[in-house]
Amino acid sequence: MKLPRKMRVRKKGTRPVADENGGLVIKPMDQFEVKALFGGDVSWYTPTNVTLWMALTVLAATALMVIGARKRAVVPSRGQSMAEMTYSFIYKMVEDVAGHDAVRFFPHIFTLFMFVLFANLLGLIPFAFTTTSHIAVTAVLALTVFFTVTALGFILHGTKFLKLFWVDSAPLALRPVLALIEMISYFVRPVSHSIRLAGAMMAGHAVAKVFAGFAAALGAAFFLPILAVTALYALELLVAVIQAYVFTILTCVYLKDALHPSH
Amino acid sequence: MAETAASGPGMPQLDITTFPNQIFWLVVTMVVLYFIMSRVALPRIAAVIADRRSTITSDIAAAEEFKLKAQEAEDTYNQALADARAEAHRIIEAAKADMQAEIDVQIAKADAEIAAQTAESERRIREIRDNAMSMVSEVSNDVTKDILAAFDMKADGRSVTAAVSARLKGGA
Amino acid sequence: MEGDLVQMGAYIGAGLACIGMGGAGIGVGHVAGNYLSGALRNPSAAAGQTAFLFIGIAFAEALGIFSFLVALLLMFAV
Numbered sequence: 001m002k003l004p005r006k007m008r009v010r011k012k013g014t015r016p017v018a019d020e021n022g023g024l025v026i027k028p029m030d031q032f033e034v035k036a037l038f039g040g041d042v043s044w045y046t047p048t049n050v051t052l053w054m055a056l057t058v059l060a061a062t063a064l065m066v067i068g069a070r071k072r073a074v075v076p077s078r079g080q081s082m083a084e085m086t087y088s089f090i091y092k093m094v095e096d097v098a099g100h101d102a103v104r105f106f107p108h109i110f111t112l113f114m115f116v117l118f119a120n121l122l123g124l125i126p127f128a129f130t131t132t133s134h135i136a137v138t139a140v141l142a143l144t145v146f147f148t149v150t151a152l153g154f155i156l157h158g159t160k161f162l163k164l165f166w167v168d169s170a171p172l173a174l175r176p177v178l179a180l181i182e183m184i185s186y187f188v189r190p191v192s193h194s195i196r197l198a199g200a201m202m203a204g205h206a207v208a209k210v211f212a213g214f215a216a217a218l219g220a221a222f223f224l225p226i227l228a229v230t231a232l233y234a235l236e237l238l239v240a241v242i243q244a245y246v247f248t249i250l251t252c253v254y255l256k257d258a259l260h261p262s263h
Numbered sequence: 264m265a266e267t268a269a270s271g272p273g274m275p276q277l278d279i280t281t282f283p284n285q286i287f288w289l290v291v292t293m294v295v296l297y298f299i300m301s302r303v304a305l306p307r308i309a310a311v312i313a314d315r316r317s318t319i320t321s322d323i324a325a326a327e328e329f330k331l332k333a334q335e336a337e338d339t340y341n342q343a344l345a346d347a348r349a350e351a352h353r354i355i356e357a358a359k360a361d362m363q364a365e366i367d368v369q370i371a372k373a374d375a376e377i378a379a380q381t382a383e384s385e386r387r388i389r390e391i392r393d394n395a396m397s398m399v400s401e402v403s404n405d406v407t408k409d410i411l412a413a414f415d416m417k418a419d420g421r422s423v424t425a426a427v428s429a430r431l432k433g434g435a
Numbered sequence: 436m437e438g439d440l441v442q443m444g445a446y447i448g449a450g451l452a453c454i455g456m457g458g459a460g461i462g463v464g465h466v467a468g469n470y471l472s473g474a475l476r477n478p479s480a481a482a483g484q485t486a487f488l489f490i491g492i493a494f495a496e497a498l499g500i501f502s503f504l505v506a507l508l509l510m511f512a513v
Contacts, residue, residue: 273511
């Protein structure tokens with residue numbers, strides 16, 4: 001009776017297969033595997049599906065922002081107005097959330113948004129690889145934001161930046177406790193920042209895969225899971241955009257803390 | 264369990280051996296994307312948006328100017344209208360005055376004619392009356408003479424005339 | 436036999452972890468519902484608060500995703 005453990009580690013295929021006992025094996029996590037494009041082992045520079053889909057992300061972002069807006073028309077075409085809407089949307093977000101002096105970080109935040117948005121959206125294409133579903137990727141993004149923001153806070157405000165943790169409006173007795181809580185929540189930021197994005201992406205794709213597996217297994221009733229997958233896909237589209245938005249707006253919130261630590 | 268080791272952990276996200284690869288390509292991607300965005304895309308779109316804003320501003324200014332011009336034209340038109348009205352009024356007044364003068368002249372003429380005719384008529388009436396009067400006194404004299412003659416009373420013409428005229432005057 | 440017990444524990448744990456998603460659902464519902472009732476009271480101020488709506492939803496949703504992650508870890512990584 002050691003079957004379950006064995007069936008999880010059997011040679012990976014994309015189709016669910018019934019094992020010898022008639023049980024159903026769906027491998028929802030296979031889609032997240034990093035594979036070398038041209039075979040062989042994955043070393044640090046090997047071109048992998050990560051490389052491919054990140055390159056496609058760059059291409060898609062470039063297509064929207066550079067090719068879409070190439071005519072520089074005063075009366076914009078559809079592509080150009082989409083590019084301009086994206087631009088003004090992020091610009092307004094940076095200005096509203098992080099303050100007017102945060103505008104000099106606008107290109108960085110915009111790059112972050114475009115990468116996350118297009119990585120999420122491209123990941124929804126069937127058989128695609130979702131780069132943002134990997135903790136390694138989102139953790140690097142979140143840690144970069146975290147360290148940049150922290151360094152920026154100390155550079156701009158010196159030790160006054162630590163006032164962020166010392167809540168002046170609270171009673172004196174409570175302040176050390178609050179400082180501890182604030183400190184913990186500050187250091188948890190990159191964790192939640194990265195796991196939120198990766199988790200949301202992974203969850204949606206895994207659930208879609210599980211439902212798709214049901215479709216293959218149910219036979220005549222195959223259309224039920226397919227309906228579910230369709231509904232799920234619409235939700236995932238929403239989630240992809242919202243997670244990119246949330247990732248960016250949280251970056252803006254953290255940036256605001258660094259620029260104006262005293263609130 | 265040899266298979267387990269070969270295929271790594273169940274979650275590819277936790278397969279540390281692929282981390283350097285992912286991080287390397289992520290850094291490359293982000294740098295490339297950052298340069299494309301900050302050097303090409305964003306300045307271009309910012310320029311387009313600024314361009315549009317200035318076009319709109321200048322268009323609004325032009326529209327403002329046109330509005331002023333229209334206002335001016337309307338003022339000129341109103342002025343011309345008022346002038347024309349005043350002119351028309353003046354002409355009407357002049358015509359009225361002319362007509363009044365003409366009417367006055369005509370009325371005066373008519374009045375003079377009427378007065379002349381009245382005077383003429385009165386003169387003729389007076390003449391007729393005088394004639395009648397003189398004829399009445401003549402007749403009266405004659406009648407008196409005849410009556411006196413009939414009564415065989417002698418009377419000279421002069422006293423009869425005086426008496427008759429006195430009588431007539433008193434009766435009249 | 437021992438492996439089976441571990442397996443069973445992991446699967447039961449994964450199922451239990453999914454309870455956390457209900458909490459996340461309650462949280463997201465609270466955020467969105469309160470936003471909606473506030474927006475209906477003062478519709479003119481609603482547009483300015485959508486950013487906070489999404490931040491709030493993201494924070495609430497993150498906890499649900501953490502529990503899903505725990506479930507996944509139990510299923511595939513333990």
